[in-house]
Amino acid sequence: MSTVAVTQVPARLARFVLHMFRPWVYATYGLLWTLALESSAVSLTGTAWRPAAATWVRALSVILALLFLRMLDEQKDLAYDRVHHPDRPLVTGAITVAELRGGMAALTAVVTGLNAALSPAAVLLILAALGYALLLAALEHLSAALRERQLLNLAVTCPVQVLLGAYVYGSLAAAGTVTADWRGAVLPALCVCVLLHYEFARKTAWETPPGARLYSAALGPRRSAVVTAAFAAGAVGCQIVLFLPDGPAGLLPCLTAVLPAWGLRRFLRARRGGWPLPLATGFVAGTHLALIVRAVMLP
Known part of the structure; x- marks a missing residue:
């Protein structure tokens, strides 16, 4: 060179x-x-x-x-x-x-x-x-x-x-x-579930263009959408396990679950196009920000 x-x-x-x-x-x-x-x-x-x-x-x-x-x-x-x-x-x-x-x-x-x-x-x-x-x-x-x-x-x-x-x-x-301790396994699992929600959301669509690498091509659009929502539910489940002892304030990050729920509803009702990515992005950013705010505010 x-x-x-x-x-x-x-x-x-x-x-x-x-x-x-x-x-x-x-x-x-x-x-x-x-x-x-x-x-x-x-x-x-x-x-x-x-x-x-x-x-x-x-x-x-x-x-x-x-x-x-x-x-x-x-x-x-x-x-x-x-x-x-x-x-x-x-x-x-x-x-x-x-x-x-x-x-x-x-x-x-x-x-x-x-x-x-x-x-x-x-x-x-x-x-x-x-x-x-x-x-x-x-x-x-x-x-x-x-x-x-x-x-x-x-x-x-x-x-x-x-x-x-x-x-x-x-x-x-x-x-x-x-x-x-055991929380060392649950915390990374929470973050991985959040990431996998976005990963599946961006590769879930009703139509598969030629050569596109979509999970919905392997699972079908509905099942891929269910898996997408399930990862968000998994993240919320991890938060409940970890933070329920802190009471309602500790469960602040769970509020972001409304975004994947809304995304699932929109995707299934539309029957065309892909998962609404702004909602998936909002879930990723919102969950992480809420976790940070929770840590700053508590205990």
């Missing part, structure tokens, strides 16, 4: 991030997710939560991990994108595989350095999430079923999100901020 090309790599990666990662979306989600999980974990110990320096290390690590996953997905989806998304940066040559892998290596070094300041456990936990994603990419390369069967692919990719949730909770436990 020429000197001129090397100097252009940061700019090419920056354009990729702005086009494919959309920091105002993914970074906001990563920040809210981390703050909601950490604040809830701390408040459940009966301790008032306020963000500390370690909080921002965890949030930045999660955001950078999400960028790592986006770069990896761009490579995994190359064959599909050549047919269905010919404007994607990797297809058009706006970025190369080597540049993306270099970016992933840099991200790995940064999150390792950040978490070394927290604890060895934090380093291992964040690297476990990134390592699992790399392992999964290798398995998808070898298995056509993993690449082509949406539900199977979701089943094996979902643990990446679980591992990121375990990183946030586990790093808190390693620091002595919380004592690891």
